[in-house]
Amino acid sequence: MASAGIRPGAAEERTLAQAFARREDWAFDEAYRRYGTLLYSVALNVLHNVQDAEDCVHDALVRVWRNPKTFAADRGSVRAFLTVVVRNDAISRLRASARRGRLAERLGREDEPAEEFEIDDFVQQRKLRAAIEELPQEQRQPVLLAYFGGKTHVEIAKELAEPLGTVKSRISLGLRKLGAALKEGRP
Amino acid sequence: MNEHVDDLAELYALGSLEDLDRARVERHTSSCAACAERVSEAEESVTRIAELQTMHEAPPGLRTRLHSSLALAHLRHAWVRSIPAAIAAALVLALIPTWVAVDRTRTVAAMHQDEQALAKIASAPFARAQFMSPRNAPMDAKVLYGMHGDWYYVVVMHPKPGMQVAYVHEGKMEMLGTVATHGASGTLYLPVNHKMEELALVSDGAVIGDAHLAY
Numbered sequence: 001m002a003s004a005g006i007r008p009g010a011a012e013e014r015t016l017a018q019a020f021a022r023r024e025d026w027a028f029d030e031a032y033r034r035y036g037t038l039l040y041s042v043a044l045n046v047l048h049n050v051q052d053a054e055d056c057v058h059d060a061l062v063r064v065w066r067n068p069k070t071f072a073a074d075r076g077s078v079r080a081f082l083t084v085v086v087r088n089d090a091i092s093r094l095r096a097s098a099r100r101g102r103l104a105e106r107l108g109r110e111d112e113p114a115e116e117f118e119i120d121d122f123v124q125q126r127k128l129r130a131a132i133e134e135l136p137q138e139q140r141q142p143v144l145l146a147y148f149g150g151k152t153h154v155e156i157a158k159e160l161a162e163p164l165g166t167v168k169s170r171i172s173l174g175l176r177k178l179g180a181a182l183k184e185g186r187p
Numbered sequence: 188m189n190e191h192v193d194d195l196a197e198l199y200a201l202g203s204l205e206d207l208d209r210a211r212v213e214r215h216t217s218s219c220a221a222c223a224e225r226v227s228e229a230e231e232s233v234t235r236i237a238e239l240q241t242m243h244e245a246p247p248g249l250r251t252r253l254h255s256s257l258a259l260a261h262l263r264h265a266w267v268r269s270i271p272a273a274i275a276a277a278l279v280l281a282l283i284p285t286w287v288a289v290d291r292t293r294t295v296a297a298m299h300q301d302e303q304a305l306a307k308i309a310s311a312p313f314a315r316a317q318f319m320s321p322r323n324a325p326m327d328a329k330v331l332y333g334m335h336g337d338w339y340y341v342v343v344m345h346p347k348p349g350m351q352v353a354y355v356h357e358g359k360m361e362m363l364g365t366v367a368t369h370g371a372s373g374t375l376y377l378p379v380n381h382k383m384e385e386l387a388l389v390s391d392g393a394v395i396g397d398a399h400l401a402y
Contacts, residue, residue, distance in 0.1 A: 028257065032250060040245035042237050054249050062256050066323065069217050076227025080234040084200050087237065088209060091202035128239040146201040147236060153203045172194035175201060179232025182239070 013077055021073040028065055031078050038079070039086045046090035046150065053090070060089040091150045131181040139174030142167050146175075191215075192222045200229035248314055251401040255316040258399040300367070300376035304340040307333060316398040318343075318388055326396045328388060334402060336382030341366065346373030347390040355385040355397065362389070 016034075019027035032039075039061075043053035064070050064085055071081055132140060145156045157167040192212050198204050199212045216223040307313070311333055318328035327344035341352050346366045352375050353360040363386075366373035388396040 028253075032253065036245045036250065037242055038234075038238065040249065041241065041243045044243045045237075045240050050246070053243075054246055054252075057245070057249060058252055058256065061253055065257055070213070072217070072223070074220065075216075075223055076230060077234075080227065080230035083234040083237055084202075084230040087233065088199075088202045092206060128236060143201075146198070146203040147233070150202060152205055153198050154205075156203070168194045168198060171201065171203065172197040175197040175229060175232050179228070179235055182232070182235040 013079070017071075017075070017078050018073040020078050021071055021075070023065070023068060027078075028061075031082065032061070035079050035082055039082055042083055042087045043090045046087060046094060052093060056090045056093055057086055060086045063089075094150055127182070131178055134181060135174050135177060139170045139177065142171045143174040143178065146171055191219065192226065196222065196225040197229045197232075199226060200233045251314050252316070254401045255399040256319065301369075301374055303378065304331075304338070304374070304376040307338050308340070311338075314401070316386075316400045318386075318396040318398045320396050321394070326388075328396060328398075330386055330398050330400065332400055336402060337378070337380045339377040339379060339383065339386070341375040341377070341386070341388075343373040343388065345371055347395075349390070350395075351389045352377070353387045353389050353394075354383050355387050356383070360387060360389070360394075 016027055016030055020031060036057075039057050040053055043056040044050065047053050047056060061082070064082070070085075071078070075081060132144070135143065142153075142156050142160065142162075145151045145159065146153070149156075151159070153167055153171060154164065156171070157164045160167065162170075192199070192215055195204065195208065195212055199209060204212065212222075212226065216226050308331060313331050313333055315329050315331045318326040318330070320326055328342065328346075330339055330341045332339040343350065343366055346368055348368070350366045350373065352363045352366065354363055363377055363379065364375050366375045366388075382400075382402055384400050386398050386400065387394045
């Protein structure tokens with residue numbers, strides 16, 4: 001990839017975001033250097049298959065880079081933007097796989113009820129576990145099903161036998177609380 | 188979506204929206220700063236969770252693969268310049284038959300080439316690059332190549348008859364050989380000891396795909 005623009009020694013996030021929005025090649029390189037491990041990990045933690053994870057990161061980043069409208073400099077951090085783009089792509093792949101019936105074969109637990117989602121099954125890090133445990137049960141369960149279960153809010157509402165609007169609000173509130181707790185170093 | 192995203196921001200960041208709703212959120216946030224900010228905050232929350240999960244080192248070939256794919260923006264212009272050269276080269280090759288003739292000898296030679304390629308793949312580190320069409324769509328074709336640029340193995344599904352592989356360099360093309368067909372697939376092994384950064388698939392004198400290689 002050709003280089004364009006001035007490449008700072010240690011570009012700050014804001015500088016990186018501006019250059020990324022301008023599609024300067026060095027910004028792509030720098031973003032991948034900084035966040036490549038995170039992005040690959042995000043994909044692998046969803047897909048549990050190294051080739052699928054590699055394809056997911058590749059396709060998501062190529063799509064983002066080829067579509068200039070996807071990221072604006074004032075959109076937020078490149079790190080968070082790319083993380084969610086890759087994660088959403090991974091979840092889409094998983095759902096497509098499930099639709100083809102392969103997910104059930106691979107995981108053998110497609111029909112598990114919500115009650116069988118245990119935090120310890122997924123969360124190894126104490127800080128995250130503690131933050132999740134701080135959430136009220138009514139928010140914790142839908143957030144877990146959304147993040148770790150990869151389920152849509154419609155599926156979650158059906159699974160928990162709750163109104164769709166209620167589930168949307170609880171997921172929204174739960175994620176905001178979780179994000180704030182992790183940001184502040186709590187609980 | 189004309190309405191603000193509201194609670195959908197968190198659902199979007201968590202991946203809990205169906206593809207259609209997700210696309211609507213993306214369209215809306217591209218023109219609504221308030222919603223973009225809320226989505227951005229939700230993305231930060233999800234990223235904080237993700238950062239506390241198990242980290243895995245990305246495979247070294249992924250960066251190379253990304254470079255190969257994204258360098259295509261530069262190639263499109265090179266194609267326009269090189270089409271006359273491609274046609275000329277194809278005409279020359281049509282007049283002067285190469286070592287790949289359509290007969291039994293070719294089949295045996297192709298099998299021998301495949302064996303050589305498999306030996307390289309099994310014994311030496313290699314990279315790979317995807318061939319992309321002029322419209323930037325991935326083709327069912329890849330090139331595996333030695334990290335020292337000492338061999339190249341092109342694999343194409345459903346190759347067109349007489350499809351050739353060319354080396355693209357400084358706006359010119361040099362034909363390297365013809366893809367040998369085996370049923371639905373075609374291959375070409377090139378024990379060329381030279382680092383080539385760009386290969387093209389040529390059919391009937393037209394470039395139908397290319398791949399960027401990184402070392």
